[in-house]
Amino acid sequence: MSALLSVQGLTVRASGKTLVSDLSFSIGSGERMGLIGESGSGKSMTAMAITGLLPANISVTGSIVLDGQEVVGTEDKRLNRLRGVATAVVFQEPLTALDPLMRIGKQIAEPVRRRLVREQGRATRSAVDREVLDLLDKVALPQPERIANAYPHEVSGGQRQRVAIAMALACRPKLLIADEPTTALDVTTQAEILKLLDGLVRETGMALLFISHDLPVVAEVVERVMVLRDGIALEEGAVVDVFSNPSHDYTQTLVDAARMFDEALGRTGS
Numbered sequence: 001m002s003a004l005l006s007v008q009g010l011t012v013r014a015s016g017k018t019l020v021s022d023l024s025f026s027i028g029s030g031e032r033m034g035l036i037g038e039s040g041s042g043k044s045m046t047a048m049a050i051t052g053l054l055p056a057n058i059s060v061t062g063s064i065v066l067d068g069q070e071v072v073g074t075e076d077k078r079l080n081r082l083r084g085v086a087t088a089v090v091f092q093e094p095l096t097a098l099d100p101l102m103r104i105g106k107q108i109a110e111p112v113r114r115r116l117v118r119e120q121g122r123a124t125r126s127a128v129d130r131e132v133l134d135l136l137d138k139v140a141l142p143q144p145e146r147i148a149n150a151y152p153h154e155v156s157g158g159q160r161q162r163v164a165i166a167m168a169l170a171c172r173p174k175l176l177i178a179d180e181p182t183t184a185l186d187v188t189t190q191a192e193i194l195k196l197l198d199g200l201v202r203e204t205g206m207a208l209l210f211i212s213h214d215l216p217v218v219a220e221v222v223e224r225v226m227v228l229r230d231g232i233a234l235e236e237g238a239v240v241d242v243f244s245n246p247s248h249d250y251t252q253t254l255v256d257a258a259r260m261f262d263e264a265l266g267r268t269g270s
């Protein structure tokens with residue numbers, strides 16, 4: 001069976017600098033994979049390359065086949081059809097995904113309407129409204145009607161991230177890319193959002209590419225992980241193997257740092 005996402009020899013360059021170098025990996029339907037590395041290691045560049053969202057001054061070579069469609073070198077118009085159908089992205093800062101001047105319900109309604117038209121040939125106002133409220137409920141937002149009528153600045157940061165997740169889910173993508181989705185949140189909210197994402201991904205059977213610099217976070221939601229440093233893949237494998245028996249010193253440093261952090265917080269566990 002062919003992979004949902006197949007990245008082969010991906011290389012990303014800007015102003016003569018190589019930001020991602022000869023990266024290869026694949027994700028099967030329903031599979032959950034993590035991309036981990038320090039700040040600047042090329043994680044976001046990889047995610048942006050997959051969605052074809054990199055600015056024109058950044059060159060991409062290699063091959064990215066997403067749901068049977070080559071992304072590298074494909075014109076934006078064709079990629080637009082792929083975005084939302086094959087993949088949706090949840091970013092670190094939900095405000096990047098939300099229009100500050102549009103009510104939340106209306107923003108979620110748009111991808112819902114497009115999907116209903118695609119799947120059923122039509123989208124009635126009541127069907128769209130019903131689904132918007134269902135989605136807000138699904139991401140455990142209290143009083144879905146109130147949230148639907150609110151503007152993004154009228155809800156909390158954690159609630160905004162739940163809204164961004166609802167928008168991504170509205171598309172029912174085959175692959176969800178979550179790029180540091182909990183980094184901007186306080187620890188309690190982080191844990192809640194992580195639990196929510198984990199539950200939703202398992203429930204819907206979406207594949208997940210989870211990007212983070214935070215090892216314990218990654219370990220909680222994915223089965224397989226790839227470690228990146230300076231745009232180069234250092235190692236890849238099952239989460240338990242990579243974290244319990246890293247083959248690279250750099251990974252060991254990440255593991256040690258996470259352990260020390262946990263100990264400092266008085267948290268135990270593996």
Ligand SMILES: Nc1ncnc2c1ncn2[C@@H]1O[C@H](COP(=O)(O)OP(=O)(O)OP(=O)(O)O)[C@@H](O)[C@H]1O
Nearest residue numbers: 014019037038039040041042043044045046055213
């Ligand atoms: N528009 C750009 N033009 C040139 N270089 C860029 C651009 N955006 C990012 N970079 C560089 O690309 C490299 C990889 O950045 P990237 O954002 O992918 O890292 P990251 O691993 O996602 O880090 P973080 O966790 O901080 O988001 C960095 O050295 C960064 O400075």
